[in-house]
Amino acid sequence: MTDNNCIFCKIAGGEIPSATVYEDSDFRVILDLGPASRGHALILPKEHFKDLCELDESVAAKVLPLAGKVGAAMKEVLGCSGFNVVQNNGETAGQTVFHFHVHIIPRYEGGPAMVTWTPGNADSTELAEISDSLKEAMKS
Ligand code: AMP
Ligand code: ZN
DSSP states (O other): OOOTTOHHHHHHTTSSOOOEEEEOSSEEEEEOSSOSSTTOEEEEESSOOSSGGGOOHHHHHHHHHHHHHHHHHHHHHTOOSEEEEEOOOSGGGTOOSOSOOEEEEEEOTTOOOOSOOOOOOOOHHHHHHHHHHHHHHHHO
């Protein structure tokens, strides 16, 4: 299923042109128009899923292998020494386009810090409470 009002559906389907680096029957991989670093790519499923929670499992199973393939190609030809795989779900997590996608961000020696956070402190009581409630929710 695609969504007529979704820009990534249109890009993934080839209706809107993009700098495509890979395409198969399930995915199109394009270069991000607002790159975090040189070569920043996006994996777009051709089918419309709002986010990871809605993603079809058969599509999901193909995403990480494809991300690895894109990252390996980046290391080979772009000269990056690593890459981040980032996937945002929901506005608070920074999702701006509500069609599931995965960012592959090449990382270069001496490049700026990104995809980083300040570690907090874990309280053992709180960890136990959280793990108990999540464990329960994961059963359903
Ligand atoms: P997110 O914030 O995870 O939803 O990521 C959306 C990404 O899509 C951002 O990095 C944007 O720069 C990128 N983006 C938005 N529109 C386009 C477009 N038409 N072509 C390529 N990248 C886009
Ligand atoms: Zn879409």
